[in-house]
Amino acid sequence: MTNVISMIVSGVLTGGVYSLVGMGIVLIYKATGVINFAQGAMLMLAALVGYGLVIILPSPWVAILLTLIIFGFVGYLAERFCLRPLIGQPLLSSVVVTLALSWLIEGIFVMGSGSGGERGYPPLLPTGSLEVGNITLSMSNLVNFAIAIVLFLAFTALFRYSKMGLAMRAVAEDHEVSQSLGISVKSVFSQVWIISMIAAAVSGILIGSATCVSVGLQGLGWKGLIVVIVGGLNSIIGCIVAGPLIGILESFAGVYVDPLVGGGMKETVPFILMLLVMIFRPYGLFGLKRIERV
Amino acid sequence: MLPCGTRSFHYEEDIAIVRTRAQWGMLIAFLIILFTLPLYGNVYILSILSMAAIVLIAVQGLNLLTGYCGQLSVGQAAFVGVGAYITAILTTRFGVPWLAALISAGLGAGLVGIIFGLPALKIKGFYLAMTTLAAQFILDWCFLHLREWTGGVSGLGVDNASIGGIVFASEQSKYYLIMIITFVMVFFAKNIARTRVGRAFVAIKDNDLAANVMGINLRFYKLLAFFLCCGFAGVAGSLLAQYMNLVNPAQFSLGDSILYLGMLVVGGMGSITGGIFGTVFFQLLSTLTLVLSPLLYAVFPGLGMVASSAMTVFFYAIIIMLFLIFEPRGINHVWLAFKGSYRLYPFAYQ
Numbered sequence: 001m002t003n004v005i006s007m008i009v010s011g012v013l014t015g016g017v018y019s020l021v022g023m024g025i026v027l028i029y030k031a032t033g034v035i036n037f038a039q040g041a042m043l044m045l046a047a048l049v050g051y052g053l054v055i056i057l058p059s060p061w062v063a064i065l066l067t068l069i070i071f072g073f074v075g076y077l078a079e080r081f082c083l084r085p086l087i088g089q090p091l092l093s094s095v096v097v098t099l100a101l102s103w104l105i106e107g108i109f110v111m112g113s114g115s116g117g118e119r120g121y122p123p124l125l126p127t128g129s130l131e132v133g134n135i136t137l138s139m140s141n142l143v144n145f146a147i148a149i150v151l152f153l154a155f156t157a158l159f160r161y162s163k164m165g166l167a168m169r170a171v172a173e174d175h176e177v178s179q180s181l182g183i184s185v186k187s188v189f190s191q192v193w194i195i196s197m198i199a200a201a202v203s204g205i206l207i208g209s210a211t212c213v214s215v216g217l218q219g220l221g222w223k224g225l226i227v228v229i230v231g232g233l234n235s236i237i238g239c240i241v242a243g244p245l246i247g248i249l250e251s252f253a254g255v256y257v258d259p260l261v262g263g264g265m266k267e268t269v270p271f272i273l274m275l276l277v278m279i280f281r282p283y284g285l286f287g288l289k290r291i292e293r294v
Numbered sequence: 295m296l297p298c299g300t301r302s303f304h305y306e307e308d309i310a311i312v313r314t315r316a317q318w319g320m321l322i323a324f325l326i327i328l329f330t331l332p333l334y335g336n337v338y339i340l341s342i343l344s345m346a347a348i349v350l351i352a353v354q355g356l357n358l359l360t361g362y363c364g365q366l367s368v369g370q371a372a373f374v375g376v377g378a379y380i381t382a383i384l385t386t387r388f389g390v391p392w393l394a395a396l397i398s399a400g401l402g403a404g405l406v407g408i409i410f411g412l413p414a415l416k417i418k419g420f421y422l423a424m425t426t427l428a429a430q431f432i433l434d435w436c437f438l439h440l441r442e443w444t445g446g447v448s449g450l451g452v453d454n455a456s457i458g459g460i461v462f463a464s465e466q467s468k469y470y471l472i473m474i475i476t477f478v479m480v481f482f483a484k485n486i487a488r489t490r491v492g493r494a495f496v497a498i499k500d501n502d503l504a505a506n507v508m509g510i511n512l513r514f515y516k517l518l519a520f521f522l523c524c525g526f527a528g529v530a531g532s533l534l535a536q537y538m539n540l541v542n543p544a545q546f547s548l549g550d551s552i553l554y555l556g557m558l559v560v561g562g563m564g565s566i567t568g569g570i571f572g573t574v575f576f577q578l579l580s581t582l583t584l585v586l587s588p589l590l591y592a593v594f595p596g597l598g599m600v601a602s603s604a605m606t607v608f609f610y611a612i613i614i615m616l617f618l619i620f621e622p623r624g625i626n627h628v629w630l631a632f633k634g635s636y637r638l639y640p641f642a643y644q
Contacts, residue, residue: 035420085619091419092366096559097618099368099552104611106549110604222427229424261439268435271428275413278425282417 007251009137015247016145017207021224022231022239023148023155024199029233030159031168031192034083037098039200040221041105046071046201047208047217048113068201075197079190106218113213140210147206151199152240158195159236168192219267226274232287242285246270295634309488328473332466340469346577347476348533353557353569354483355526360555361563362492363519364499365414369426370554372433373524375546377403377531382450382541383443392455392536396475399532400525406433407524414516418502430548437543449542452535462536472533479529484566486522495519496564549607556614562626571625576610583609 021039028036046067053063082101086093159165170178171188179185207217227246231238253269277284297316302308312318332340356370377399384390384398410429414422437444444450455462455471462471486492494515497505506512535541553576561572583606590605621628 035423082615082619086622089622092360092364092559092563093618093622095366095368095420095423096552096555097615100556100611100614100618103549103552103607104615107604107608107611111608222431225424225427229421265435268432271431275425275428278413278417278421282421 007255008248010141011248011251012244013137013141013145013247014250015227015244016141016148017203017243018220018223018227018246019240019243020144020148020151020199020203020206021220022227022243023152023236024196024203025224025228026231026233026236026239027155027196027199028192029228030172032083032189033172034094035098035225035233036196037095037221037225038078038102038105039196039224040218041102041109042071042074042197042200043204043207043220044213044215044217045105045109045112046204047213048109050201050205050208051213064205067205068198071197071201072194075193075195076190078197079193083193084186084189102218102221106215109215144206144210147202148240148243151202152236156236164188164191223270226270228284229274230277230284232284235284235286238284238286246273249273295630295637297637311484311488329470332469337465340465342577342581344465344469344472344537346573347472348530348537349554349557349577350570350573351476351479351533352527352530353554353561353573354480354566355523355530356554356558357563357566357569358483358486358495358526359519359523361558361565361568362487362499363495363516365411365516365519366419366423367426367520367523368423368548368551368555369410369428369430369433370523370527371546371548371550372430373403373407373527374531374534374550375437375541375543376406376433376524377528378535378541378546379437379444379450379531380528381532381535382452385453386450391457393457396529396532400528403528403531404521404525407520407527408517411517411520411524414520415513427548430551434543434546434548437546445542447543449540452539452541454539455536468537472537475529475533479526480566480570483526483569487566491515491518499564553610556610559622560614560617560624562624562629565626567629568624568626571629575625579609579613580606 021043025036025039028034049070050064050067053066054060057063057066078101082097083094086097157165159169167178167183167188168191170181170183171185175185178188203220204217207220223246227239227242230246231240231242249269250266253265257265257269296302297314300314302313307313312321331343352370352374356367359365359367380399380402381392381395384395385392390398410425413425417425438446454468457471460467462468487495494505494510497508497510498512498515498519502512531541531546534545538545557572557576558569559572560575561570562568587605617624
């Protein structure tokens with residue numbers, strides 16, 4: 001029994017990180033209507049840049065801050081040069097552009113990290129494990145989960161209570177009406193991309209320091225997309241609920257299904273769940289019923 | 295836009311692929327050059343052209359699905375893999391003659407495509423992209439983990455193709471086989487595009503509700519689009535298997551899917567010639583990168599060996615993004631504009 005509970009708990013904690021990645025994607029979608037397929041690649045690059053800066057600079061916190069600033073700038077560049085020319089074009093263009101962007105960043109990552117191999121971070125955050133009752137929790141997972149919750153609260157507060165969040169929601173509804181009300185759609189797009197890339201950078205550094213910096217981090221981007229679909233594209237709450245759900249499903253699949261089929265199920269089961277959700281409830285658990293169906 | 299003075303009085307003239315005598319002349323000259331190339335060309339050029347032809351089949355399949363029918367698919371490489379593995383398993387394990395294996399690969403991949411296309415009946419756009427992405431990953435997992443069938447990470451070896459008693463072992467004979475099959479498949483794609491089925495696809499892309507109201511059976515045509523796309527991918531995979539004499543999962547990754555989509559977008563989406571332009575352009579680009587890499591090593595000695603493949607990826611991605619930003623209708627549009635300009639010069643009469 002404690003085995004099951006520890007699986008659930010570890011699933012919830014890893015799921016927190018997936019929610020963090022998904023939140024960046026939801027942010028961009030809520031304001032611009034574009035799905036950012038490049039989120040995973042961005043976080044991979046952030047892990048690499050963070051690692052490089054942490055090694056060079058004396059204080060790790062300065063390095064992290066600098067990474068966040070750099071990635072805010074990268075988000076601005078990505079929005080300004082890749083996405084803004086594509087406003088008004090059909091969906092395919094933005095999907096292919098973000099896919100190409102993710103591919104580009106993967107290329108940059110491999111070129112920048114030399115052999116594309118794995119790097120370990122010097123320990124920045126508390127590591128080790130915590131014993132609660134009979135269950136062993138990993139400290140780094142707990143910290144990641146806590147940071148994910150903090151960011152979730154920050155984003156919800158942003159959208160609900162601040163003027164910038166109100167502008168973002170207005171732009172998500174209708175570009176022309178927002179412009180007629182005096183909201184600059186272009187600056188809202190930039191703001192949203194900057195914030196989302198900072199979120200990606202935070203998750204990249206967190207995950208990179210917990211595990212290692214390698215090309216495989218891109219897989220988190222796909223998990224983030226799955227979280228977003230299962231939870232609903234429009235909803236941050238859906239994100240925070242779906243993340244742990246997928247984490248739990250993964251740990252169960254890893255323990256129970258893997259021995260039957262020879263491994264690798266941890267990556268595939270979330271995709272199967274996503275397919276099922278898309279067939280039976282396309283707008284996700286908490287999303288709004290705006291998906292066109294045929 | 296037809297050359298000045300050309301009028302079409304019958305439907306067959308209107309939809310003809312090769313309309314004027316000059317075009318027939320150019321086509322015949324091109325075919326002669328293409329099919330006599332092994333006599334004087336070196337093996338390297340033949341191999342580039344063979345790979346380009348195989349990729350062209352896959353890209354034309356994707357063109358039918360995404361360019362004409364508007365259903366986004368990010369999983370094309372996985373379906374190519376399905377065709378390759380079906381061929382490999384049938385020829386090595388069951389001793390099926392190669393031509394039958396080719397046809398089965400096409401049909402088999404098409405059926406798998408229908409299974410993953412079923413969600414397309416209910417969802418559109420981005421959700422469909424995610425479904426095909428899921429297809430890519432799930433099929434990837436199948437290639438890696440169904441070890442008794444697929445050989446896992448190391449893959450399967452494939453014998454050379456043989457039709458009748460002829461074994462296609464040398465580079466030249468493989469070139470002929472691939473070129474003939476490519477020609478047939480591209481002609482098939484062009485025919486699908488210019489007749490009833492193609493028009494139904496385009497109608498579905500423009501506005502599927504209106505197409506449904508007009509009487510086009512959406513379910514049938516959407517599933518048919520998936521079947522054709524994945525069928526083409528299966529044929530391409532089959533040719534790839536016998537060309538490389540090897541199939542393994544690394545050949546069919548997400549990066550290749552993105553590459554096919556990129557070729558389609560760069561070449562020009564809704565047209566068969568666009569697919570040809572895109573594929574040829576990317577083959578030239580990869581050859582160019584291969585030539586440029588030694589120069590880059592000279593300039594940046596710090597880059598490792600892996601950097602050359604990353605450099606290729608980098609260039610591909612940059613090119614795709616530049617085309618999307620500056621010329622979203624692709625090379626085909628530039629070509630049509632040029633053709634229009636020289637056909638109308640200097641008088642604008644038609």
